Amino acid sequence: MMKTVYLVSYDVCDPRRLRLTYKKLCGFGMALQYSVFRCELSAMQRQSLKEQLWDILNLEEDRVMIVNLGPAGARGDECFEFWGNPRMSIPARTAVIV
Amino acid sequence: MAILTSSAVDLADLLLGQDADDTVFTDEELIPVRMLNEFTYCPRLAYLEWVQGEFTDNLDTREGTFGHRNVDRPSARPIPAPTEFGDVPPQPAAVPIETSTSNPTATTSITGAEPSPPSIEPATTAASSPLLKTRSLTLSAAREGLVAKLDLLELDGQHVTPVEYKKGAIPDNPFQAWEPERVQLCAQGLILRENGYQCNAGEIFYIESRHRVTVPFDDALVLRTRELIRQLREMGRGGQIPSPLVDSPKCPRCSLVGICLPDETNLLLRDAAATGLDASTRDSRAGSPDEDGSASTNSLPSPVRHLLPARDDALPLYVKEQGAFVGKDADRLVVRHRTATLISVPLIDVSQVSLFGNVQMSSQALREVVDRGISVCHFSYGGWFAAMTTGHVHKNIELRMAQFATAADPVKSLELAKSFIVAKIRNGRTMLRRHATAQQRSGQTDTTSEPEIDLTDETASPRCVDAQKGSGTSAGWPVQAPAANQDVSEAPSDNRLTQKPSEATARELAQLAEWARMAGRATSAETLLGLEGMAAKVYFSGFARLLKGGHAFDFSGRNRRPPRDPINALLSFVYSLLAKELTIAVRSVGFDPLLGFFHKPRYGRPSLALDLAEEFRPLIGDSTVLMLVNNGEISESSFLARAGAVTLTEPGRKAVIAAFERRMEQEITHPIFGYRISYRRVLQVQARLLSRVLLGELASYPGFCTR
């Protein structure tokens, strides 16, 4: 399945919803900065993320921005440039063995 | 299954809803109207969902459900029963909804904000009063035999109008609606009528177009709806799955396409019909490497569309660090060892979990993974596949009944066992043949080439999670054949090769071809077992010559409990991993993994998984071992010998799992269907095809044979 890299950032006005949003996004990708995540998602996973975030957020007060950075393994990850200490190592698509 | 026409049926009866016998259906017999929608879309889809209990989401269905978010809240007020209206004269059918509703409520639903419902007044007088609405109402009709959940119901006097919400735009056809939706709506109308309401039309609200379309319940539609209900009921009784649609544009949008396998099934059915031979001959020609390109089909078949994703989104997690603990943190699995966190992965990226030896898992984590359909496989420290934890048993009871019946029938069991073994012998033969030609071509200098194996799809993924742990011999992925090992590995193997390689190989190839043919004609399980044993012996002696690891990797045939040399230790472990994969695959299709057709049932043994594993042992198991040894990914120091038994060290085990996983994720061209697909997917497809054989759709099991 083709996956797409998304940059997801959010403004959430209420501390409880903020915490829930952060936790939820941890299940879909990795935090790059405060309130900024990198998520690598299939179309279905993107829909799941939408459904689950909509259950948490109050869209009258909160906002989410989702930027499509293109297919995983291609430009999607080349367009990142970090100044300072980056918090990203791009996961390869392999089974995890520990 | 014959597609019925309404000609033979009494049209008047259908129209009036009068069955000859005044049938009243019990609650259990009620057909959900949503199912009628699916049946109209495709009878096979309804069968898969209704009879076999299959359900999978795809983006379409999920977005559809998402569009219903604001509808699915039950209305606070019950609608008045029809009698409460008193004797109000019926209203004309066409209620001008767009003008009477100030604003269709669903337009705002897509922005997530629910408008306050319009003021509701009991409508005792009809025409002028505002519409009365109710949402998400479940209603049944015993005589029609239907039950439905209505998105929205609008009452205007004694007239009611069901409204369905559909994602997407208005379709470009004369009805401005697809047939499944019109039928679904009409069935709702029939239910409402039986409940005493007047209902002459329904409406579909297209969320994307933000527009309503009226669907009048005219005679033609009522007739069609009743006819489809009758057919659906008949299908439910029949026990025979309807054939897949042919080359239909519906399939790519169908959520069950990966389960249905429409084009694959049609191809196999067509092949079987074209050859028109009896089952045994068909067996022996399926995917035969010797009769490539044989004229099996006369008509020009439409190609199999690539409707299956080539591989899964998610990947396995293996935990072999002794003393590790697998827990859950929100939507991630976290593996800890004492105070250190070894890894933390989002659950959406995990397809299965394997635990080796002394590894704990929290009950929260266990609950979460089984809820998500992720299996947990338990291995002993030494790599013995001991148990599997999964969620509830698959609902496809029809399949399990067929499996048990087939296993109890020696003739049918033998037919299947033959297919497995023939494919196994052929695949082993192909492997020897391919290596022999590769070696001859490269004049014995190339030690590691296996044209199809590896190094093509994944040239650059030098990651093995957390390389600081257990990086003894060869933690990361060796991307090229390691040069350092070559002088060690080449000398002895060259010696062996010069012992007339081609002659020995040619003899073996001929023998294997002959035994594969004989296995296809075996008339008893004993004969088959004998042939399998002889073939294995010859095959493994050929396999031994392909190993280039030096004397440490000398191999003179299989021994198992315990393995007494490194190659046997490797084979046992990869076969165990393979058994795990197939246990997961057959279970997800709905089989009982313990009951096989070739392997006799024995306490706790996944016999069916072992049956299906046969044809993949050479392709996945043995070639993984070859890769490990010939690429130098494993060395003498990866093994421990204790009292005659040889086991893998931890870093050794990690290298084996990594190589096995690379093989499973490798994409190959499917020999029958022609598209790219990973080996892991191939296993799932084979398990699915086997289910079709047991349920009578396919005449014989098409073993997976590479060319």
Ligand code: SF4
């Ligand atoms: S994939 Fe095609 S044939 Fe199969 S159930 Fe779906 S629509 Fe029907």
